[in-house]
Amino acid sequence: MDHLKSILLVEDNARDVELTLAALLEHNLADEVTVMPDGAEALDYLYCRREFARRKRINPAVVLLDLMMPKVDGLEVLRLLKSDAQLKSIPVVMLTSSREETDLIKSYELGVNAYVVKPADFRAFVDAVKQVGVFWAIPSEPPLRSLEESSMK
Numbered sequence: 001m002d003h004l005k006s007i008l009l010v011e012d013n014a015r016d017v018e019l020t021l022a023a024l025l026e027h028n029l030a031d032e033v034t035v036m037p038d039g040a041e042a043l044d045y046l047y048c049r050r051e052f053a054r055r056k057r058i059n060p061a062v063v064l065l066d067l068m069m070p071k072v073d074g075l076e077v078l079r080l081l082k083s084d085a086q087l088k089s090i091p092v093v094m095l096t097s098s099r100e101e102t103d104l105i106k107s108y109e110l111g112v113n114a115y116v117v118k119p120a121d122f123r124a125f126v127d128a129v130k131q132v133g134v135f136w137a138i139p140s141e142p143p144l145r146s147l148e149e150s151s152m153k
Helices: 014-026 039-046 074-082 101-109 122-137 143-151
Strands: 006-010 032-036 062-065 092-096 114-117
Touching: 006 014, 006 039, 014 032, 014 122, 032 039, 039 062, 039 074, 062 074, 074 092, 074 101, 092 101, 101 114
Parallel strands: 006 032, 006 062, 062 092, 092 114
Antiparallel strands: none
């Protein structure tokens, strides 16, 4: 493994951000974790708009996305990502407190890659984030990069 990937964490709850970052750090699952406090800022980041206009256009390996957020909620962020040709290949994991079946169904209809309900217990939360990180951040290889590398051979 040459290096770990970057993760975009979209979460408005400071405690959940802290727990997620602690879990990722404890298990060394990312080189970089970018945290956005709401869906509007996450979209600006992904589309390199406003304050992120100068950032390198490198997509994160995975987006960990909360469902209930101010400004733009997780379902709308997911809908926009999965309908955009440049962003739809980014795996999106809904990391949410919602156990509502309608949220689960809508997330999968919009193209979410996984739906993880945040456990209330700290250790269970850390384990859930570890599993998400191990599955999505470490082994994932973006399709565009793979195509570029194979065309160079």
